[in-house]
Amino acid sequence: MEKQDVFDKDKTYVAHTYNRFPVAVQSGRGATAKDFAGKEYIDFGSGIGANALGFCNEEWVKAVTVQLRLVQHTSNLFYTMPNALLAERLCQITGYSKVFFGNSGAEANEGAIKLARKYGREKKGEGCNQIITLQSSFHGRTITTLAATGQDSFHQHFFPFTEGFRYVPINDCQQLSDAIDASVCGIMVELVQGEGGVTTMDKEYAQHLETLCKEKDILLIVDEVQTGIGRTGTFLCCEQYHIHPNIITLAKGLGGGLPIGAILMDEQTENVFQSGHHGSTFGGNPVVCAGGIEVLEQVYNEAFLSSVSTKAVYLEERLLTLSGVTGVSGLGLMIGVTVAEGLDARQIATQCAENGLLILTAKTKLRIMPPLNITMEEIDKGIDVLHKSRS
Numbered sequence: 540m541e542k543q544d545v546f547d548k549d550k551t552y553v554a555h556t557y558n559r560f561p562v563a564v565q566s567g568r569g570a571t572a573k574d575f576a577g578k579e580y581i582d583f584g585s586g587i588g589a590n591a592l593g594f595c596n597e598e599w600v601k602a603v604t605v606q607l608r609l610v611q612h613t614s615n616l617f618y619t620m621p622n623a624l625l626a627e628r629l630c631q632i633t634g635y636s637k638v639f640f641g642n643s644g645a646e647a648n649e650g651a652i653k654l655a656r657k658y659g660r661e662k663k664g665e666g667c668n669q670i671i672t673l674q675s676s677f678h679g680r681t682i683t684t685l686a687a688t689g690q691d692s693f694h695q696h697f698f699p700f701t702e703g704f705r706y707v708p709i710n711d712c713q714q715l716s717d718a719i720d721a722s723v724c725g726i727m728v729e730l731v732q733g734e735g736g737v738t739t740m741d742k743e744y745a746q747h748l749e750t751l752c753k754e755k756d757i758l759l760i761v762d763e764v765q766t767g768i769g770r771t772g773t774f775l776c777c778e779q780y781h782i783h784p785n786i787i788t789l790a791k792g793l794g795g796g797l798p799i800g801a802i803l804m805d806e807q808t809e810n811v812f813q814s815g816h817h818g819s820t821f822g823g824n825p826v827v828c829a830g831g832i833e834v835l836e837q838v839y840n841e842a843f844l845s846s847v848s849t850k851a852v853y854l855e856e857r858l859l860t861l862s863g864v865t866g867v868s869g870l871g872l873m874i875g876v877t878v879a880e881g882l883d884a885r886q887i888a889t890q891c892a893e894n895g896l897l898i899l900t901a902k903t904k905l906r907i908m909p910p911l912n913i914t915m916e917e918i919d920k921g922i923d924v925l926h927k928s929r930s
């Protein structure tokens with residue numbers, strides 16, 4: 540099959556919900572992808588942060604295929620070893636008490652919202668069900684996680700949305716305090732807003748948030764779907780903020796490219812869900828969990844995590860030398876690139892694809908989230924392509 544055949548079939552048969560770049564990836568190794576014509580692309584997107592170890596990492600492929608030949612799925616009516624092992628590893632690494640596995644970030648957040656509402660209702664009564672989220676946040680594409688997403692552009696077309704969300708601007712302590720009353724059961728935030736434009740939360744604000752939640756017995760939920768699993772240079776982004784929320788949601792990087800989502804619960808929230816309160820047919824699938832265990836094996840390592848920070852510093856330095864780049868934002872290998880007035884990030888990204896670089900956008904910025912184990916040579920190659928794709 541030629542790439543044009545792929546484009547044609549997609550156009551005819553796949554629902555038109557994505558604005559794809561004209562690249563059909565056939566294979567990949569590390570941070571280098573190949574299309575059907577054998578053309579190579581440096582990967583600065585890692586499938587939106589999912590391919591934490593890049594394309595087809597040897598040990599990861601081995602872990603996944605070994606499990607695939609043992610048993611591919613059992614449903615959650617039965618036990619599997621990878622499921623139990625991944626949960627154990629996640630709790631050991633993070634200090635959390637229990638894990639629930641789903642299949643995606645949206646599903647993890649949906650579960651966290653359910654948990655917070657059940658908690659509020661049981662502790663403070665029926666009226667305690669409101670959840671505060673941030674403006675410019677992104678929490679997923681289900682009706683409820685769209686409602687949680689603090690962007691008007693996502694609150695269209697699909698009425699009625701789930702009730703019970705309030706939005707406050709990031710880094711404004713006063714407006715946060717003003718939004719809290721006895722009906723609030725949870726506050727859900729990203730520490731670095733990814734889709735919303737790669738905006739980082741202030742440390743003081745995060746600590747204020749945690750103190751406020753403790754004082755008022757409100758559950759703090761941190762959406763680490765994008766920031767988690769080493770992306771920002773620590774295993775969890777929360778570590779850099781010195782906060783320990785009641786609930787953390789994970790997804791993207793955790794599966795290394797296979798679909799998984801997770802809700803981490805602390806001692807206060809671990810028993811809120813009881814048998815029958817939540818579930819998923821595929822959640823915590825043994826093949827995906829086997830891949831997840833290998834991701835943790837490689838990422839949860841001091842040398843690996845510090846290499847993420849080193850590469851991030853290097854990337855930012857190189858980016859700032861490019862004409863047309865007026866600023867960088869973000870944390871670790873989650874980088875937003877502001878382009879000069881008159882330049883269009885989407886156009887640049889399209890030009891990059893043409894020239895051999897896969898790169899993301901977030902609002903008006905370019906967004907760079909390479910595999911965490913990208914090599915310095917691949918970074919240099921990618922920067923060179925970006926350099927010649929500015930207009």
Ligand SMILES: *Cc1c(COP(=O)(O)O)cnc(C)c1O
Pocket residue numbers: 642643644645646648677678679680729733734762763764765790791
């Ligand atoms: C991507 C993302 C989600 C949604 O994850 P899906 O797996 O696409 O459902 C939720 N929250 C954040 C912060 C994300 O970046």
